[in-house]
Amino acid sequence: MTAGDPILERWQERVRAAHAARTPLAIRGGGTKAFYGEPVAGEPFDTREYAGIVDYEPTELVVTVRAGTLLADVERALASEGQMLAFEPPHFAPGATVGGTVAAGLSGPRRPYAGAVRDHMLGVRIVDGRGEALAFGGRVMKNVAGFDVTRLMTGALGTLGIVAEASIKCLPVPRVEATRAFEVSADEGIRRVNEWGGKPLPLSASCFAGGRLLVRLSGAAAAVESAIAKLGGEAVAEGAAFWASVRDHAHPFFASARDGAPVWRLSVRSTAPYADLGGETLIEWGGALRWLVAPRADAAKLRAWAWANGGHATLFSAQERAASALHPLPGPLAGLHARLRAEFDPRGILNPGRMGAVA
Amino acid sequence: MLPPSVHAQLAAILPGEALLTAPEATRPYECDGLTLFRELPAAVALPDTEAQVVAILRACHAARVPVVARGAGTGLSGGAMPHKDGVVLSLAKFRRILAIDPLARTAVVQPGVRNLAISEAAAAHNLYYAPDPSSQIACTIAGNVAENAGGVHCLKYGLTVHNVRRVRGVTIEGEVVEFGNEALDAPGYDLLALINGSEGLLAVITEITVKLTPKPQFAQVALAAFATIEAAGEAVGKVIAEGIIPGGLELMDQAATRAVEQFVHANYPLDAAAILLVESDGTPEEVSAEMADIKRVLTDSGATEIRVSKDEAQRLLFWSGRKAAFPAAGRISPDYYCIDGTIPRKALSGVLHKIAEWSAEYGLRVANVFHAGDGNLHPLILYDANVPGEADKTIAFGDRILDLCIEVGGTVTGEHGVGVEKLRGACNQFAPAELERFLGIKRAFDPHALLNPGKAVPTLARCAEFGRMHVHGGELKHAELPRY
Structure with missing residues (x-):
């Protein structure tokens, strides 16, 4: 941890005091993903004061950023050097921070082809539940010293430590991107994206909704052109805007969710057959991610379906929660979660309950 | 007993x-x-x-x-x-490939299956398992998971952790646990990532689902010679700044090219201070466009000679020297010791100069091979274990290189793991509170420390025995200064 940084020292003092008094802390950045996970009751702990890009070296493909930095600011800095965060993190609303992006661990349309947030994480600095400032990983691509705490923190929703700083791998922006559309059934769409995924094609996103399959191709101009020649389909103008709308749930499919209808996130084997789960479905990630907006969905049935198809179901957002946010874990895994939590936050003061029964 | x-x-x-x-x-x-x-x-x-x-x-x-x-x-x-x-x-008897799903692009395999055997089995579907550690003909997939093994294509295709979907294992208490699943993420903490690189300390692996990747249609490699290490190092940065992520990007210094040349006759330019191998893979159109860019950047970076492979035989010939670097070291010297630090690429020439200086000081020859794309440096220290004191001198030299890797902002191990070898380095790289969290993770899985005890994570008492100061990279202001 940067020695003597006054903000971090204050964070450490505050967490130490909370640890001593067993005061729960509700960690927040921009609050753009507050809907995700279970609600937390605690003293607000705002990370936004600790902001700024600490180091960015385009030729090293690494950016080191303080947690409170706006995701949009980081993306702008990378774009000015022709680079990007390849996991295409959702913003959902203005104000999303890097700390929240890491803690939530959510990735966007490019995920199946470029990797998730965790795949790009190289290092973190955290303040754990005892108020200790700790650094794990680093700024290099290859690092197998010690357990991979960096990835353990990614997606832990702040329950193992407050993310203070993250070092993240950056990649070049593709030279060319093109979006193509195909009129197909859901089953046909699932089959096609999986078949294409097994070929050396420059796929970078897919989305099926309302009888239309859209795919994005990214790469060298020659590669994109030859892929278009192979796949056919019709050209889609405004591709960038379309994928941003899928990423941020601004796509019309999610319209009723904005009025509070429950949104389910079903993460399954990419080849899982299409199933009528009681509502409209939008299929991303080459078939591996299915969004369902279903006011009267049966949580137990959805979870059984997702589990049977090699994955899990998250109640992603809802005004009124009729089920736990997270898919329940099998016994031995739940035990490991509880013991890990106890090591990093022995008094359970960091975002208690945000992960539900787990943490 | x-x-x-x-x-x-x-x-x-x-x-x-x-x-x-x-x-x-x-x-x-x-x-x-x-x-x-x-x-x-x-x-x-x-x-x-x-x-x-x-x-x-x-x-x-x-x-x-x-x-x-x-x-x-x-x-x-x-x-x-x-x-x-x-x-x-x-786990040597667990050698069966249980299932290959070409549509979902996954393979379910037993832990003792060899890395290369997966690619061989998937080849019929034009798929392969991407991570390719140099021992891939022999090493097992569970060993790869335990070490989070790398290879020469990591920058573009990732490490083991990026290519494994699910690990089934047994805890020391005999409980069967599954980390990850068939989807692209799993509920709760990312224990799948934690298992990768855990060096056998957390669970015994009994089954693995790996991701398969479409085989690139075509690949071509450029071999470029440079008059100085600095020029070669800068060329690497320029290739990346150009927005190119090569399939492979390797640097060898002169000692390394001369060592391998007598062994494999790859016809490397032996008067060059360093050579770069830059591979482009993809569709033929993609490779042709990318290779034109690569050649331009290498020329602008002062390459004294550039050869681009004309066919598959020549591509393999260019690579043969790099792949033979370790055995070649074993040929020209009775023993060699491979160091596995990772450094930021920009620190390369400083680190190599330091290694050359220490090489003279210890009277031990060194050949350097560098996974330039991801900063993973393998200095091969050549020594003779039969000369009294030479092994100790070699270990001291290696330790010094690893301390330097930490100081320039890198790590003591990029892909080989801490094991028993780099416990001292781990003491230097991590603060006591960080090591204590590692031990806490160990306790969460294995409270009596029975799985592979004494490896990977040193106890604080062990660090005290080494008597070394923690020299955390981020805290050092004068990274260029050696600590000795």
């Missing part, structure tokens, strides 16, 4: 030939690929079912007997070195 009651239990679990206790039978297991560290185990168990693994672990757990899981024993950090009072649990 095993407690007689444990021996009796293991003998009841396993057929006679699958439990070895005589020294002449356990001798082949005394070390892994790092022969500097050896120990005979009390017993070697060779189960071939998960139920046997569960039973062995339960018996050992109840009697507090250490267990060291082992794949092919190709590791380079002593991670599979036995415990003298413990059981080596070999």
Whole structure:
């Protein structure tokens, strides 16, 4: 941890005091993903004061950023050097921070082809539940010293430590991107994206909704052109805007969710057959991610379906929660979660309950 | 020696030939690929079912007997070195590829399946398993997971952790647990990432689902010669600044090219201070466009000579020297010691100059090969173990290089693991509170520290024995200054 940084020292003092008094802390950045996970009751702990890009070296493909930095600011800095965060993190609303992006661990349309947030994480600095400032990983691509705490923190929703700083791998922006559309059934769409995924094609996103399959191709101009020649389909103008709308749930499919209808996130084997789960479905990630907006969905049935198809179901957002946010874990895994939590936050003061029964 | 009651239990679990206790039978297991560290185990168990693994672990757990899981024993950090009072649990008999799903692009395999065997089995579908550690012909997939193994294509295709979907394992208490699943993420903490690179400390792996990747249609490699290490290092930065992520990007210094040339006759330019190998893969159109960019950047960076492979035979010839670097070191010297630090690329020339200076000081030759794309540096220190004192001098030299890697903002191990070899380095890289969290993770999985004890994560007492200061990279203001 940067020695003597006054903000971090204050964070450490505050967490130490909370640890001593067993005061729960509700960690927040921009609050753009507050809907995700279970609600937390605690003293607000705002990370936004600790902001700024600490180091960015385009030729090293690494950016080191303080947690409170706006995701949009980081993306702008990378774009000015022709680079990007390849996991295409959702913003959902203005104000999303890097700390929240890491803690939530959510990735966007490019995920199946470029990797998730965790795949790009190289290092973190955290303040754990005892108020200790700790650094794990680093700024290099290859690092197998010690357990991979960096990835353990990614997606832990702040329950193992407050993310203070993250070092993240950056990649070049593709030279060319093109979006193509195909009129197909859901089953046909699932089959096609999986078949294409097994070929050396420059796929970078897919989305099926309302009888239309859209795919994005990214790469060298020659590669994109030859892929278009192979796949056919019709050209889609405004591709960038379309994928941003899928990423941020601004796509019309999610319209009723904005009025509070429950949104389910079903993460399954990419080849899982299409199933009528009681509502409209939008299929991303080459078939591996299915969004369902279903006011009267049966949580137990959805979870059984997702589990049977090699994955899990998250109640992603809802005004009124009729089920736990997270898919329940099998016994031995739940035990490991509880013991890990106890090591990093022995008094359970960091975002208690945000992960539900787990943490 | 095993407690007689444990021996009796293991003998009841396993057929006679699958439990070895005589020294002449356990001798082949005394070390892994790092022969500097050896120990005979009390017993070697060779189960071939998960139920046997569960039973062995339960018996050992109840009697507090250490267990060291082992794949092919190709590791380079002593991670599979036995415990003298413990059981080596070999997974060598788990050699079946259970399923390949070409549409979902996954393979379900047993832990003892060789890395290359997966790609061979997937080849019929034009798919392969991307991580390719140099030992891929022999090393097992569970060993790859335990070490989070890399290879020469990591920058573009990732490490083991990026290519594994699901790991099924057994805890020391004999509980079967699944980390990850068939989807692209799993609920809760990312324990799948934690298992990758955990060096056999958290669970014994019994099944793995890996991601398969479409085979690139075409690949071409450019070989570029440079008059100075600096120029070669800068060329690497310029290739990346150009927005190119090569399939492979390797640097060899002159000592390395000269060593391999006598061995493989790759026709490397031996007067060059360093050579770069830059590979482009993809569709023919993609490769042709990218190779034109690569050639331009290499020329602008002062390459004195550039050769682009004309066909597959020539591509393999260009690579043959790089792939033969370790065996070549073994040919020109009685022994060699491979260091595995990672550094920011920009620190390369400073670090190589320091290594050259120390090479003269210790009177030990060094050949350097560098995974330039991801900053993973392998100096090969050439020595003769039969010369009294030379092995100790070699270890001291290696330690000094690793300390330098930490100081310039890197790490003591990029892909070989800490094992027993780099415990001292881990003490230097991590602060006591960080090591304490690692030990906490260990406790969460294995409260009595029975799985591969004494490896990967040093205890604070062990660090005190080394008597070394923690020299955390981020805190040092004068990274260029050596600490000696």
